[in-house]
Amino acid sequence: MHETSNTANRILGGVDTHKDLHVAAVVDNHDRILGTSSFAATRQGYRQMLAWMRSLGQLQRVGIESTGSYGAGLLRFLQAAGIEVLEITAPDRQDRRRRGKNDDLDAQNAAHAALAGARTVTPRTRDGMVESLRVLKACRKTAVTARRVALQMIHNTIVCAPDILRDQLRHMTRMQLVRTLAAWRPDLTAYREVEAAYRISLKSLARRYIELHDEIADLDMMIKAIVEDLAPELVARNSIGHNGAAQLLLTAGDNPERLKSEASFAALCGASPVPASSGKTVRHRLNRGGDRAANSALHIIAIGRLRTDEKTKTYVARRIAEGHSKLEAIRSLKRYIAREVFGIIMRRQQDINRTRIAA
Structure with a gap:
């Protein structure tokens, strides 16, 4: 009975962030709006927002828009307070057309998304x-x-x-x-x-x-x-320079463990295969999504290896002989490089985590 009461008292927050003012909304675990309020985009405002949310129930997690810009300070504050934070990736266009748009509605939509786990990702931490x-x-x-x-x-x-x-x-x-x-x-x-x-x-x-x-x-x-x-091991690899390594580290973030697998990292870099089959033709095409700066870094590494590494030359020549275009062969090569890079970054992150635990 006590456990049921605690579950019923759980709430979720959503925040629409702006330069000087953040608008927060809270929903219960049945997706009902409990309240909406505005707070200054300052540390004092963050404290008041967190206190207001907690006054409405047991805060489970908060969905925030624009954690990489206007919401960066709030993200750091909530993470330091031990609150789970989700980044709201895109507005629900259908809901926006139906209900219209203002800051209160955007904050409520963020709270709805945090409850449903839709249109959300784990944000990169910004304190390392x-x-x-x-x-x-x-x-x-x-x-x-x-x-x-x-x-x-x-x-x-x-x-x-x-x-x-x-x-x-x-x-x-x-x-x-x-x-x-x-x-x-x-x-x-x-x-x-x-x-x-x-x-x-x-x-x-x-x-x-x-x-x-x-x-x-x-x-x-x-x-x-x-x-x-x-990541000293990263720049020690063939054709990976410091600028390319820096970009790939940025894409992975300070908390690469938020990426569930090397396939998700490849997709984030725009290096994952995208089905492009039709009728009797079965093929994949280049992925034009993801982080284009990371994709560019992978491309530079691939071209460098294609010029200097015999195994890479042999691989691309074999793919072309099988009937693939050179672009498709390079796309596959970038996918392998993404797997290699992700393995190095994750091993380094595990070492960092072990050092933190030991300290």
Whole structure:
């Protein structure tokens, strides 16, 4: 009787996250709405939200939208409090068309999904070295983009520059050009003159390029150190560089045990076979879903091995001889690489977990 009472008192939460305000809803184990309320997206607001949910019953789990952005802080808070958290992956479009949309309804739909286990996944934790790796890689990506734009601007400016400047710079390599421009000492008081304005602009762009180049080099050193700490066996494998390894670690997350098998990791990387049979034709096609950055990392590894590894060359040649296209052969190769990578990551995670238990 006591056990039945506890079961009846169980509740589930759902949260629609925003930059400054989170909307929370609670349902009971019969999927009935018990309440909806709004809280500030601050630690004080998180504490008030958790206290409010617990005041309505025994909190079983919480479904949160956007745990990778607006909901990241709430995710960390609830996990630290020992609350099971599910990420709500996508809205129910049929229900949204029928009922409309507002923040209260979105929070209630998240709570319904947490109860049913539909449209939910176990979110990646964001409190370990993989999260540090993600932040550094995101910073590096924007720096690389800005460096590329600076170089394009240099070349575009030179195209339009006076002939006296173009003749000096026409046949230089990229780094010769950048260093030459950065060393110029234009007359800053003569910026109204065309040639002086071009010299000032080119020097500014070159200095920007060098600063970004140095910033990227520093970030690469940090990323390399984290990757070698997390998975030294991964970068020791053929054709797996530090950037590719970093991306695959990011896809797996700080808690790769949430992935039930290597097949789920392959699907997450977009490397799993997708049936494309029709009539008498039985075949599989490339998977265009999943994490495209992880798929790109697997593709680079596959191409590298196809150039350097004899076993890989033999395998692809055999697949092509069997009637498969080269793309299908590479897709199969990426699937095997995903299996290899997942095994390495999981073994490393088991070692980390054993070390934590021993400590």
